Amino acid sequence: MRPRAVCLLIDLPIRAALGLVVGASLLGEGAALAATEIRIAHIHSLTGPLEAYGKQTTTGFQMGLDFATGGTMMVAGKKLVVIEKDDQGKPDVGKSLLTAAYSDDKADIAVGPTSSGVALAMLPVAEEYKKILLVEPAVADSITGDKWNKYIFRTGRNSSQDAISNAVALDKQGTVIATLAQDYAFGRDGVKAFKDALKNAKIVHEEYLPQNTTDFTAGIQRVVDALKGQGGRKVIEVIWAGGTPPYNALAAQELAKRYQIEVFTGGNILPAMAAYKNFPGMEGATYYYFGIPKNPVNEWLVSNHYKQFKAPPDFFTAGGMTAGIAIVEALKKTGGDASPNKLIAAMEGMSFESPKGRMTFRKEDHQAMQSMYHFKIKVDPAFAWGVPELVREIKAEEMSVPIKNKR
Structure with missing residues (x-):
């Protein structure tokens, strides 16, 4: 029995040491992954009453990332990873999906949602996790009004x-x-x-x-x-x-x-x-009609959308593209640093090109100032x-x- 006890005393520190090594290895892999990826959660309505809007936004968002990165899906040597989530147009679902995106999926940035009601449920989550939520296309004034917090930016127009x-x-x-x-x-x-x-x-x-x-x-x-x-x-x-x-x-x-x-x-x-x-x-x-704006970004969108889908881009396709462009331009300004404070500093007052022409995030409330038609x-x-x-x-x-x- 004595040798067994001695063996156990020796074995426990070894196991602890091995655990530390394995843990350090996993942490190292996680850190390496974080250093090479920027994770973006796109939460919007892919089912429910605003399904058509959400699906257009998905198409536009991917096209915006593609356009702004020159087809590489890379910014400053980091790969952009998009995680799609369906909020079904339900505020409670949107809130829980955003929580999971920030905590479990380790999303650096979130984009969405489609519904104003869902957006209002999501705003406090962005503040709790201290991470950026770029609102597109939810419209209610209160999103960048009395319910706003500093982590909220909006490319979509407001009421x-x-x-x-x-x-x-x-x-x-x-x-x-x-x-x-x-x-x-x-x-x-x-x-x-x-x-x-x-x-x-x-x-x-x-x-x-x-x-x-x-x-x-x-x-x-x-x-x-x-x-x-x-x-x-x-x-x-x-x-x-x-x-x-x-x-x-x-x-x-x-x-x-x-x-x-x-x-x-x-x-x-x-x-x-x-x-x-x-x-x-x-x-x-x-807000948008494909035949109205005359600028290189809209020409690219219309031309490429026709090539891919044999149809013109629609209202929310343009909004999705705008959100994609805005994220890439902000990350270019930070050198690929997706930390919230760096992004806030980069995005406040930032101007960028969109299918509607030039937009600017107003410093006071992070609302994108833009033309209407x-x-x-x-x-x-x-x-x-x-x-x-x-x-x-x-x-x-x-x-x-x-x-x-x-x-």
């Missing part, structure tokens, strides 16, 4: 940018407006920003419907009742994302003929804009959708986009 640019076409004395929007962060923030942007026109009714609405009869009737007795120009402003848009339901009511009520809205994905053919001459403002719908039999013809580019410096965060 104020949508509202200010759409007000260009509508904000005239004698115009009365009823809004029709979804009852969640995107719709409510959108209406609030639109109201704030108006100086001359008057909103007489706000109608909010569930995101998954398919029967618009009652909602449209309430909007019509609020407008039909009004004098002056009568307009319904639609603020809607994903699901079943109300445009066909509005067209079926023949509102212009029956009540002299016009329908206005912003840009959208091409399938949704098929219904715009029912509203020739309709004006609004859009005032359009008028033309019906062209060569296209399956109503074509938004450019009236004029509304440049970033023309829009007084309020700073709403508490820095």
